[in-house]
Amino acid sequence: MTAPAPDVRPYGDAGVLVEVADVAQAVALHAALRATPPHGLVDLVPAARSVLVRVAPGTDLAAVAAAVATAVRAVRTTAAGQDPGGAGPVVEIPVVYSGEDLDDVARLTGLGAREVVEAHTGQTWTVAFAGFAPGFGYLAGADERLTVPRLRVPRTGVPAGAVGLAGEFSGVYPRPSPGGWQLIGRTDAPLWRPDRDPPALLTPGARVRFVERAA
Amino acid sequence: MTAALTVLATGPLATVQDRGRPGRSDLGVGVSGAADRRAFALANRLVGNDPAAAGLEVTAGGLVVRAGERMVVAVTGAPGPVLVRRPSGRLRPAGLARPEVLSLGDELRLGAPDRGLRSYVTVRGGVDVPAVLGSRSTDVLAGLGPPPLRPGDVLPVGQDVVGPVPACDGVPVSAPDGGEVTLHAVPGPRADWFDADALRALFGRPWEVTPASNRVGMRLHGPELGRTPSRAGTELPSEGVARGAIQVPASGQPLVFLADHPVTGGYPVVAVLRDRDVDVAAQVRPGQRLRLRVEAPPNIPRLSS
Numbered sequence: 096m097t098a099p100a101p102d103v104r105p106y107g108d109a110g111v112l113v114e115v116a117d118v119a120q121a122v123a124l125h126a127a128l129r130a131t132p133p134h135g136l137v138d139l140v141p142a143a144r145s146v147l148v149r150v151a152p153g154t155d156l157a158a159v160a161a162a163v164a165t166a167v168r169a170v171r172t173t174a175a176g177q178d179p180g181g182a183g184p185v186v187e188i189p190v191v192y193s194g195e196d197l198d199d200v201a202r203l204t205g206l207g208a209r210e211v212v213e214a215h216t217g218q219t220w221t222v223a224f225a226g227f228a229p230g231f232g233y234l235a236g237a238d239e240r241l242t243v244p245r246l247r248v249p250r251t252g253v254p255a256g257a258v259g260l261a262g263e264f265s266g267v268y269p270r271p272s273p274g275g276w277q278l279i280g281r282t283d284a285p286l287w288r289p290d291r292d293p294p295a296l297l298t299p300g301a302r303v304r305f306v307e308r309a310a
Numbered sequence: 311m312t313a314a315l316t317v318l319a320t321g322p323l324a325t326v327q328d329r330g331r332p333g334r335s336d337l338g339v340g341v342s343g344a345a346d347r348r349a350f351a352l353a354n355r356l357v358g359n360d361p362a363a364a365g366l367e368v369t370a371g372g373l374v375v376r377a378g379e380r381m382v383v384a385v386t387g388a389p390g391p392v393l394v395r396r397p398s399g400r401l402r403p404a405g406l407a408r409p410e411v412l413s414l415g416d417e418l419r420l421g422a423p424d425r426g427l428r429s430y431v432t433v434r435g436g437v438d439v440p441a442v443l444g445s446r447s448t449d450v451l452a453g454l455g456p457p458p459l460r461p462g463d464v465l466p467v468g469q470d471v472v473g474p475v476p477a478c479d480g481v482p483v484s485a486p487d488g489g490e491v492t493l494h495a496v497p498g499p500r501a502d503w504f505d506a507d508a509l510r511a512l513f514g515r516p517w518e519v520t521p522a523s524n525r526v527g528m529r530l531h532g533p534e535l536g537r538t539p540s541r542a543g544t545e546l547p548s549e550g551v552a553r554g555a556i557q558v559p560a561s562g563q564p565l566v567f568l569a570d571h572p573v574t575g576g577y578p579v580v581a582v583l584r585d586r587d588v589d590v591a592a593q594v595r596p597g598q599r600l601r602l603r604v605e606a607p608p609n610i611p612r613l614s615s
Contacts, residue, residue, distance in 0.1 A: 104499035105607040112499040140335040140550025142574050147550025150583040194561040209510030225338030226574030229452050295337045
């Protein structure tokens with residue numbers, strides 16, 4: 096089955112939004128555009144189903160769209176629905192699975208709490224994109240067993256290192272903030288250090304394994 | 311003694327800004343930087359600075375800084391009374407958009423602007439506070455860069471100079487509009503999430519800028535923008551956001567993202583301001599009204615499948 100054609104939408108007079116079929120294609124398109132940047136490129140913002148391509152004002156957007164088309168052809172081999180796992184390094188994140196929402200996640204997924212932990216530690220996640228806060232990576236998994244909705248009412252305070260689930264993604268809060276993800280554990284891994292290059296532990300394309308630690 | 315500016319008063323909000331941190335969205339870091347990029351760039355040119363040098367962004371006036379030695383400064387952006395207070399106590403008016411010499415002990419004082427919202431103060435050599443990820447900008451959303459200025463802060467002056475101070479008695483710049491402001495926006499990428507009435511209202515009705523506006527975004531008050539029935543209650547997968555994006559959250563009241571916008575967002579962007587109008591938007595005050603006009607979408611060929 097062929098994936099639907101990506102859609103290039105206007106984004107003001109200095110950008111285009113490229114919509115793709117799924118997160119695997121978004122990761123692949125981001126990597127392809129990074130490897131061969133369109134003329135005038137200022138910034139690439141990968142996300143769940145899209146890549147925002149921002150260029151310098153005055154750049155010919157038709158030429159940008161043509162460059163995007165070339166990149167899209169290069170990622171066509173990434174079939175929709177495929178594990179987005181890239182060739183990036185594997186980052187291990189030790190987690191104590193004691194999150195406040197672990198039992199709710201077990202109920203929502205129909206898995207037991209033990210199986211939730213096993214599903215979370217038993218797959219390789221890929222950092223699809225970042226957002227929400229510096230160093231907050233949206234991790235796409237290899238299967239859909241842990242897909243859960245966000246909390247109906249977000250928490251006003253989530254501690255740094257909280258490991259959560261929302262939609263099809265897992266993520267780790269780099270610093271204390273409000274948040275609506277279902278929390279299943281916590282980690283001491285330093286997610287964000289401005290003095291490190293790159294400052295984020297999790298950058299798009301990186302692969303992640305969660306490893307259970309005793310409390 | 312090293313050259314420095316001492317902050318004596320800040321007004322509602324004064325921050326260090328430069329051109330920001332472009333190209334780091336994949337770390338979850340937005341661009342930030344001066345909200346009115348054009349006014350800030352002019353302020354650097356007027357003192358012969360490197361365009362990458364850092365200066366001060368002053369919201370609604372109120373900044374007072376004291377020169378630690380003789381130095382050249384410039385004030386641009388929202389125009390208002392600018393005075394220099396000599397150590398003797400004598401006051402003299404200073405010009406806008408021109409190089410101005412401060413002597414040791416002189417205080418530069420910005421009053422409330424007559425029009426516009428954000429003024430820029432540059433000093434020859436640039437403000438030399440430590441950079442974070444290649445920029446000295448304060449990103450109020452991400453919490454990156456130096457904290458907002460406080461009285462007592464001492465700002466070292468650097469050496470980010472590329473040329474002489476231009477011989478110039480003042481650059482003629484048009485002041486920000488004090489009445490109804492017109493901004494141009496390209497519909498999309500998610501205009502198709504809204505019904506025809508919503509798009510007519512967006513580009514037809516006046517919008518009032520609410521006080522809940524800041525460097526992150528400008529919140530607008532006006533008719534509620536409704537979604538097309540097929541999109542009602544639908545969640546949009548998070549997608550990239552840029553400065554000038556007009557996002558419509560569940561309330562139906564749009565917000566225009568400014569310098570410190572989030573990198574990704576989960577609400578549909580109905581239209582995006584023309585790049586040069588983002589600087590105009592950064593000068594619109596709470597309570598002021600604005601109108602949006604359709605800017606024709608650029609020519610983007612369809613991708614063949």
